[in-house]
Amino acid sequence: MAAGVFVTSGASSVPALSSAAADHLAQGMQAVRGIDIGISPGNRTERGLSTVRGILSYCGQPLPASAGAPVHGWSGTRRHRYAAPVRSRLLSPCDVPDLALLPQRYAGAPQVRFGAGRSSPSCIGA
Numbered sequence: 001m002a003a004g005v006f007v008t009s010g011a012s013s014v015p016a017l018s019s020a021a022a023d024h025l026a027q028g029m030q031a032v033r034g035i036d037i038g039i040s041p042g043n044r045t046e047r048g049l050s051t052v053r054g055i056l057s058y059c060g061q062p063l064p065a066s067a068g069a070p071v072h073g074w075s076g077t078r079r080h081r082y083a084a085p086v087r088s089r090l091l092s093p094c095d096v097p098d099l100a101l102l103p104q105r106y107a108g109a110p111q112v113r114f115g116a117g118r119s120s121p122s123c124i125g126a
Contacts, residue, residue, distance in 0.1 A: 031108030091115025
C-alpha cells in the first residue's frame with residue numbers, strides 16, 4: 001500500500017467463488033463428505049497466457065487427492081449433467097487450490113473433485 005497500489009490474489013472463480021458456494025451449501029451441516037465442482041467457461045472467453053501455462057504445467061501430473069485412486073491433470077473425462085438450459089458437459093480433472101483447501105475447511109474432510117470443460121454442447125454430443 002505504500003505505493004498506493006492494492007494487490008489481491010485468489011479472487012477468481014477458484015477458490016473465491018467456489019468456496020463461497022460451498023460455504024453456502026454446507027451451512028447447517030455437521031460434516032461434509034464430498035464436494036464436486038465443475039466449470040465450463042464460454043467458448044468466447046479469452047484464455048490468457050497465464051491460464052494456458054498453468055494448465056500445461058499439470059497435464060498428466062498427480063493432483064492433490066483427499067481420498068480414492070490417484071488422479072492426474074487432464075487425464076480422462078467425466079460427464080456432468082447441469083440443469084437446463086446448460087445440459088451436459090464433459091469435464092477433465094484440474095489442479096486448483098480447492099483440492100487442498102476445502103478438505104481442511106469442513107468437518108468430515110470431504111473428498112473434493114474439480115473438473116473443467118468446454119461450454120459448447122456441439123463438441124460433446126450433449
